[in-house]
Amino acid sequence: MTSQRRVVAEVLDGEHVHLTADEVHARAVAKLPEISRATVYNTLGELVSLGEVLEVATDKRAKRYDPNAHQPHHHLVCARCGAIRDVHPTGNPLADLPDSERFGFTVSDVEVTYRGVCPNCAGG
Amino acid sequence: MTSQRRVVAEVLDGEHVHLTADEVHARAVAKLPEISRATVYNTLGELVSLGEVLEVATDKRAKRYDPNAHQPHHHLVCARCGAIRDVHPTGNPLADLPDSERFGFTVSDVEVTYRGVCPNCAGG
DNA sequence: GATTGACTTGGACTGAGTCCAATGTAGGAT
DNA sequence: ATCCTACATTGGACTCAGTCCAAGTCAATC
Ligand SMILES: [Mn+2]
Ligand SMILES: [Mn+2]
Ligand SMILES: [Zn+2]
Ligand SMILES: [Zn+2]
Numbered sequence: 001m002t003s004q005r006r007v008v009a010e011v012l013d014g015e016h017v018h019l020t021a022d023e024v025h026a027r028a029v030a031k032l033p034e035i036s037r038a039t040v041y042n043t044l045g046e047l048v049s050l051g052e053v054l055e056v057a058t059d060k061r062a063k064r065y066d067p068n069a070h071q072p073h074h075h076l077v078c079a080r081c082g083a084i085r086d087v088h089p090t091g092n093p094l095a096d097l098p099d100s101e102r103f104g105f106t107v108s109d110v111e112v113t114y115r116g117v118c119p120n121c122a123g124g
Numbered sequence: 125m126t127s128q129r130r131v132v133a134e135v136l137d138g139e140h141v142h143l144t145a146d147e148v149h150a151r152a153v154a155k156l157p158e159i160s161r162a163t164v165y166n167t168l169g170e171l172v173s174l175g176e177v178l179e180v181a182t183d184k185r186a187k188r189y190d191p192n193a194h195q196p197h198h199h200l201v202c203a204r205c206g207a208i209r210d211v212h213p214t215g216n217p218l219a220d221l222p223d224s225e226r227f228g229f230t231v232s233d234v235e236v237t238y239r240g241v242c243p244n245c246a247g248g
Numbered sequence: 249g250a251t252t253g254a255c256t257t258g259g260a261c262t263g264a265g266t267c268c269a270a271t272g273t274a275g276g277a278t
Numbered sequence: 279a280t281c282c283t284a285c286a287t288t289g290g291a292c293t294c295a296g297t298c299c300a301a302g303t304c305a306a307t308c
Contacts, residue, residue, distance in 0.1 A: 004287070096213040109240070160256065161258090
């Protein structure tokens with residue numbers, strides 16, 4: 001456990017955020033000025049491998065890193081500003097995929113992304 | 125309607141494929157050797173705007189272009205080889221997101237991506 | 249045949265991410 | 279306390295997907 005890794009973990013800890021790697025880097029630099037982008041990517045990759053952090057690809061640009069890995073959840077994304085909320089739909093979408101629609105796959109996971117417009121962007 | 129656009133439309137027509145822009149370009153070049161990448165991107169963008177083609181981001185690399193835009197469906201992706209199948213789960217995931225989980229958003233769309241291992245990759 | 253505006257082209261450019269050789273360092277061994 | 283070594287970190291070059299743009303082409307109209 002190096003100071004670099006500790007700083008990356010601290011950045012992700014606490015709030016339920018969905019930061020890009022560069023946002024993580026910017027916040028890490030605030031605490032440890034010389035930390036490099038490469039180390040942030042390495043550490044994020046390790047956290048993902050350990051299952052401590054999830055990668056989410058809600059927009060089609062940068063991946064986002066989600067520290068809320070232990071409570072299964074899905075995402076609601078604003079199509080205008082990109083805001084992301086964790087959501088917990090009822091029902092189990094895996095159960096909604098009949099065998100006849102599995103084509104012999106062993107299905108292990110499902111990601112659900114809701115899209116819409118957030119109250120801010122709706123100009124309420 | 126130029127010959128370039130016609131060729132891009134032809135590449136996407138027919139089978140239910142999920143090609144990347146560069147794969148579309150490669151197949152287009154086979155029919156019209158001098159067609160440029162820029163034109164393929166332009167044409168794909170227009171088809172997407174017109175609602176004739178969908179962009180899907182099942183893997184975290186290149187976007188894929190899906191000509192099956194008129195029948196709503198979701199995707200089942202092999203985590204090993206990237207194979208993509210169209211699937212039609214039962215139930216409506218929008219109905220599974222209660223108002224209390226909408227946070228004031230106007231939710232208009234939902235994407236479901238199932239992940240697993242295809243029969244080929246399972247080494248059956 | 250000239251004009252014109254839309255379409256196409258190639259190449260430069262960007263953003264996100266990966267890779268790598270060189271350097272630094274934590275912490276166990278002596 | 280010092281030395282060693284395996285591992286972590288660094289910066290920069292590189293890749294890949296995609297965007298942008300100025301210049302060139304082309305087809306339709308006049
Ligand atoms: Mn989340
Ligand atoms: Mn499809
Ligand atoms: Zn918004
Ligand atoms: Zn497979």
